[in-house]
Amino acid sequence: MVDLSVKIGKLKLKNPVMAASGTFGPEYGELTDINSLGAYITKTITLKPRQGNPPPRIAETASGMLNSIGLENNGVEDFIKDKLPKLSKIKIPIIVSIAGEYDNELKELAKRLNKIKRINALELNLSCPNIKRAPLGFARGRQGAQMIAQDKDATYEIVKAVRRSTALTVIVKLSPNVTDITEIAKAAESAGADSVSLVNTFLGIAVDIETKRPKLGNVTGGLSGPAIKPLALKFVRDAYKCVKIPVIGIGGIMDYKDAIEFMLCGAAAVQIGTANFVNPDTSIEIIGGIRKYLAINKIKDARSLIGKLEI
Numbered sequence: 001m002v003d004l005s006v007k008i009g010k011l012k013l014k015n016p017v018m019a020a021s022g023t024f025g026p027e028y029g030e031l032t033d034i035n036s037l038g039a040y041i042t043k044t045i046t047l048k049p050r051q052g053n054p055p056p057r058i059a060e061t062a063s064g065m066l067n068s069i070g071l072e073n074n075g076v077e078d079f080i081k082d083k084l085p086k087l088s089k090i091k092i093p094i095i096v097s098i099a100g101e102y103d104n105e106l107k108e109l110a111k112r113l114n115k116i117k118r119i120n121a122l123e124l125n126l127s128c129p130n131i132k133r134a135p136l137g138f139a140r141g142r143q144g145a146q147m148i149a150q151d152k153d154a155t156y157e158i159v160k161a162v163r164r165s166t167a168l169t170v171i172v173k174l175s176p177n178v179t180d181i182t183e184i185a186k187a188a189e190s191a192g193a194d195s196v197s198l199v200n201t202f203l204g205i206a207v208d209i210e211t212k213r214p215k216l217g218n219v220t221g222g223l224s225g226p227a228i229k230p231l232a233l234k235f236v237r238d239a240y241k242c243v244k245i246p247v248i249g250i251g252g253i254m255d256y257k258d259a260i261e262f263m264l265c266g267a268a269a270v271q272i273g274t275a276n277f278v279n280p281d282t283s284i285e286i287i288g289g290i291r292k293y294l295a296i297n298k299i300k301d302a303r304s305l306i307g308k309l310e311i
């Protein structure tokens with residue numbers, strides 16, 4: 001018997017595999033066994049409803065896809081009253097992904113969700129590339145950073161504010177659209193994050209040469225899928241080397257071998273995104289694949305793979 005369990009803050013996961021925010025809704029329960037996953041992560045919600053970006057919102061690219069959904073959602077009140085009760089068949093830990101555009105929004109959200117028993121953790125999406133209004137850093141005069149996770153001081157302030165507002169496990173989702181991931185990961189850790197997850201998508205553009213127009217209504221979108229895996233692995237390894245909190249690896253994971261690459265580079269757990277659109281059973285197959293790999297290699301627990309890249 002191999003042990004796949006892992007701890008992220010106060011969260012005990014039976015295995016290190018989750019589906020990434022925005023890529024795996026409750027409707028996947030009809031297609032795969034959600035309760036076999038380590039945890040369930042919701043699509044990102046905001047305080048107030050958001051319409052999202054103009055269509056088209058998806059463009060296929062070589063070995064990946066660009067999306068510019070723009071955090072379309074009905075806001076936190078709808079989530080609590082309508083969406084959360086519909087998750088009652090989910091027996092694994094629930095992680096709610098939250099984002100905010102202005103000072104205090106994330107703090108408000110964290111406060112609002114803190115008292116709800118069924119919620120086990122928050123993932124702060126400080127890294128959505130698809131929302132236009134500049135967040136905290138901009139509001140405080142630090143111009144230039146569009147995402148909170150592009151500014152170490154803004155990251156520190158917002159994580160600290162959320163930390164003070166909730167006893168839930170706090171995972172901070174970071175952006176690869178930065179020059180130095182280590183300063184942002186360290187800022188999240190020193191502000192009290194229990195874990196960092198990375199990466200969110202890479203900003204990109206796709207062009208239709210017949211119309212000479214961008215393929216996405218928002219012009220830019222976030223690149224995900226196998227195309228980003230080598231880049232994401234580098235981000236994960238860099239973050240792993242500079243923080244003590246668990247790192248959750250995301251980016252182009254399609255099978256168990258990819259997941260193990262991330263673990264060797266320092267990921268304590270992994271999230272699967274774009275692959276869900278190809279095969280809803282990807283995460284389940286990855287759990288089985290990791291189990292087999294450990295058994296064949298006579299490794300007793302998955303935790304002993306973390307960061308064991310041999311140089």
Ligand SMILES: Cc1cc2nc3c(=O)[nH]c(=O)nc-3n(C[C@H](O)[C@H](O)[C@H](O)COP(=O)(O)O)c2cc1C
Nearest residue numbers: 020021022044067125199200224225251252273274
């Ligand atoms: C269609 C789509 C929607 C997404 N929505 C969200 C979201 O709401 N919140 C979030 O934090 N990340 C969102 N992401 C980013 C993914 O969670 C993940 O970080 C990214 O896609 C990289 O992983 P992958 O290469 O396995 O897809 C979305 C990605 C896609 C493709």
